[in-house]
Amino acid sequence: MFDIVHxxxxxxTPPEAVFPALTTIDGLAGWWTTDTRGDxxxxxxxxxxxPPGGFDMKVLETSSAERVRWQVVAGPDEWVGTTVEWSLRLDGDWTVVLFKHAGWSEQVEFMHHCSTKWATYLxxxxxxxxxxxxxxxxxxVHIAHPD
Known part of the structure; x- marks a missing residue:
């Protein structure tokens, strides 16, 4: 298995202030996609x-202001079954966000694209x-060439 990490x-910004951006619909819509809905x-x-598709993520963990985990339950085949994890820790006046999109079955070109997109969204x-x-x-930021 392969992982994207950033x-x-x-x-x-303390972890408690970062946490709502990862755990609320409005917070997520503020930085990832404006078309965010659900529970x-x-x-x-x-x-x-x-545009042109999307993903559905089951929320596995939001039990503390230090970690959030999702599992992809719908979307592109390469994403289904993978997990997305956010770990937060305070370091002085900074909150360090460790990001992992884990469980890719192979390092296909789409994984490279997604790694770059995750970086822009972070x-x-x-x-x-x-x-x-x-x-x-x-x-x-748009990174793909027009088809």
Whole structure:
């Protein structure tokens, strides 16, 4: 199995302030995609839609302000069954966000694309928390060439 991993630090924002951006529909819509809906509570399913498709994530864990875990239950074949995990820790005036999209069966080109997109969305999360404005889809950085 293969994983996508990233690390970003958010200045002057404690983990308790980062947590709602990962665990509420409005928070997620502020940095990932404006077309976010569903049930963000543990056991619920969150629906994320992007042009031209999307993903459904079952919320596995939101029990503390330190860790959030989802499992992909619908979306592209390469994503179904994978998990997305967020770990938060305070380091001085910074909250370190460790991100992992785990369980890819192989390192296909789509995985490389998704790794880059996750990085852009993590920067959107950082911007939302530090400035109040993220760049969720459809206002995100576009990295693919037109087909």
């Amino acid at each position: 690390r970003v630090a958010v200045e002057n 963000a509570a543990e056991g619920g399913v969150i629906e994320f839609r992007f 920067m959107s999360l950082k911007a939302l928390l530090e400035t109040g404005t993220g760049s969720p889809s459809p206002r995100d």
